[in-house]
Amino acid sequence: MLLQAGAVCAERTFDGDRCHYAALNLDLRSLLKSFEARPPPLAPLPAALRTTFLTCPANRNAFLDMMLQGSATAEAAALAEAAGFGPTDAASSAHLVPPDITFYVGGKPIEAHRAILCARSPFFEKKFNGDWKDRKELRFSEKRLSFSALYNLIHSFYADRLEAPVDDMESLSLICKVCKCEELRKLVDKEIVHHRFAPYKATRKLDLVESQTRFVLQGQSLPPEDRLPSALQRLLDNCLANSRQEDYCNNVPNETHRNSEDDDHADLIVKVDDRVFRCHQVILASRSEYFKARISRMVGFLEGNNGSLGLPFLEAHDLSVEAFEKMLEYMYTDKVEHMDPILAEELFDVASRYLLFPLKRVVADLLLPNLAHVSPAELCHWLMLSDIYGVVKIREYCLDIIACNFEMFAHTREFRALLLTLPPPSADDALRTTRPSAPGGTGNTEQGNVLDDLREKWLEAEAAELDKRDQSAALFDKRLEVLMSVAEREADDDDTGLQ
Secondary structure (H helix, E strand, O other): OOOOOOOOOOOOHHHHHHHHHOOOOOHHHHHHHHHHHHOOOOHHHHHHHHHHHHHHHHHHHHHHOOOOOOOOOHHHHHHHHHHHOOOHHHHHHHOOOOOOOEEEOEEEEEEHHHHHHHHOOHHHHHHHHHOOOOOEEEEEEEOOOOOHHHHHHHHHHHEEEEEEHHHHHHHHHHHHOOOHHHHHHHHHHHHHHHHHOOOHHOOOOOOOOOHHHEEEEEEHOOOHHHOOOHHHHHHHHHHHHEEHHHHHHOOOOHHHHHHHHOOOOEEEEEEEEEEEEEEOHHHHHHHHHHHHHHHHOOOOOOOHOOOOOOOOEEEEEEEEEHHHHHHHHHHOOOOOOOOOOOHHHHHHHHHHOOOOOHHHHHHHOOOOHHHOOOOOHHHHHHHHHHHHHHHHHHHHHHHHHHHHOOOHHOHHHHHHHHHHHOOOOOOOOOHHOOOOOOOOOOOOOOOOOHHHHHHHHHHHHHHHHHHHHHHHHHHHHHHHHHHHHHHHHHHHHHHHHHO
């Protein structure tokens, strides 16, 4: 029960070693080892694409069959449950994005999206631009191609992590060679040599569980240019190069332009202001619930049709072209390399409206160094925005600066005006956040009252004694009341001057 709930028991850690050493019997020790073999969580981009891949019914069924193949032990079933795709999982069988290519090996299907395949493999890119350009299905004989090897390779293109049985390693190496995944093939060949001479190769004698006979290769083991984010970055660069101004929508492109655009394998047009962007449904729908809903409802609606472009068409409103480009960069690569601080406020709004909440953290990391050089008035502005959009890192930074320099901010008109727009601090002692946190405690992760949190940080900065904290908090509240009164008089004076 503990292991299935996510408990970690690594053998080479202090606590984990004692659990392995004191295991009651070999069955329990094998169970610990099987759960220790679980790979670490995936980053948001590969996790989203892996979910899209495994949501396809054929891929999901093949995943469960391979996971539970052979002994079909309780440990293997637990691993499938831990992966989020166990037999009791009640996820909908509907596609996130319908696949546009299906491979049949010995009659067993593998569903995929050609944009992902072309981004990860030069072989697939050449084939889909040539012989397989208009194909929806491809059939192979199982005598010439291993189903499990091809499935695991395509799965790794989405998840940026290769998981395969040790017995399939040689077939996997051959497929990597055909697909021209040279760096991956080198690592697989190295592992083949290792397992060939390793003493634990005799799995029958040691009675190892199925999870201990699987080879797991993380994407970080590959050179940076062969990893998923870099591959999708190249795909995005091609799409941006083919994106044009609005008049392109009204003109049929010539043959040269059409051929260059086909190379990016785009299957969606998004119009922002006077510019059209060529995108991929599998990326946008996998990363954003907003786009998933819009794309799934395009069929039969006017919005989804554009005859001159020949691709499904969406229009995005209330954001700039620059912000949309940065949003695309994050959706395709899980990062934003460079950002003008002026765009930060718009990107916080975009992340909220398009349900890309991790984008807020990326923007906050880029914005934070710039806040060290802003004026007190600007810092008050960012405190208000971070509280509205729930950007905890920026909010905490602004509160820390204000608490450590409270008197300076008290003489700042913008700070006094901000006090009038915020909810008043809690008057009830039981609701005050003035109690010190326990050592190592994480505290309350939910955002509270801004002024309550500012009071707490001010008390920490002033190093108030524990028995005087309530008295000091009361003095702080009175100071806030005085500042609010000053702000109200200033607001009245401004109104009088306007009249």
